[in-house]
Amino acid sequence: MIFVTGGTGLVGSHLLFNLLQTGNKVRALKRPNSNMKAVIKSFSYYTDKAEELFQQIEWVEGDILDYHSLEDLLNGVTDVYHCAAMVSFHPNDHDSMLNNNVKGTANLIDAAIVNKVKRFCHISSIAALGKTQDGTLIDEETYWIPSKQKSAYSLSKFFSEMEVWRGIEEGVDAVIVxxxxxxxxxxxxxxxxxxxxxxxxxxxxxxxxxxxxxxxRDVVRAMAQLMEARTFEQVKNQRFILNAGNMSYQDFFNQIADALQRPRPKTFASDLILKIAWRAARLASFFSGKRPAITRETVSGSNNINHYNGSKIQRSIDFSYHPLNQTIVDIAQLFLQDVEQLTPGGHPKAKKASH
Incomplete structure (x- = not known):
């Protein structure tokens, strides 16, 4: 029995699809207000049998902040994939995000210890890694250093990962991506x-x-491969950066624009412009009562250069990445497909993407 948290999110829904495609028995955590249609929609990008696959999931209601419910839900579970995490760059969410991500991970680790879970996979982030000062590639040994410039999200992912390392010391075998x-x-x-x-x-x-x-697709495939019984013993209690390649935001935006047949962004947003923009957005939100479209944290580092080395997993297991240019084209085709469904006749339908 496999247990998945965060199954309605981008990674979680794709992971569920991957696990079900290979015949696994899956139990997935959800909240009473979880958007289940999002999971079916995600499946539909890759198969005509989305509803049929969805029905194979054992959905259970619970909350990662409720330890006792997790202890019960992990009864009989052999593998855990922890994909649930709160993501926000709004300053008002600082405390709740830290509590949700760190305490939730701690609870899941403790429940895994009690239930003697065999394998645990935690999805962390490059936000939990450090930065290099000389421009060299950031790898798994580039350690996070506290600073006032770190976002609350970065803090939450770092301390969540620390809970997994704590669990490893207490007897849980785990991999971190x-x-x-x-x-x-x-x-x-x-x-x-x-x-x-x-x-x-x-x-x-x-x-x-x-x-x-x-x-x-590479993220969930890497997670599943690392957790396979025949490879887990060689990779357990390690972390793996998952990175297909490094690219400038300008090139990234241009490739999306080209794939969507839209104009490329033409104006460079300097750090000064970004500072003015987030302050203006904050002022506007004060009068509108709505959350600002951008914040200091969302634009922080937008002009910084950070390159990541995702080759460790390729040296450890038989694994390859999708080329980024193909990834962008594939997603753009699916976006256009959805646009056409909302506005019929706008674009030719896209073919099913390969998973």
């Missing part, structure tokens, strides 16, 4: 999928920062 920016189709209003919608609507600005990107 640190993906770079995860690209995939899903809810076009949030996360990385929103970038496709934003460029579709006409993004005017670009930044000159550089960072790493990885296909969500």
């Amino acid at each position: 640190n993906p770079s920016i995860i690209l995939g189709p899903g809810n076009w209003d949030i996360g990385s999928p929103k970038l496709f919608q934003t460029i579709w609507k006409g993004l005017k600005y670009y930044t000159k920062g550089e960072t790493g990107f990885v296909d969500v």
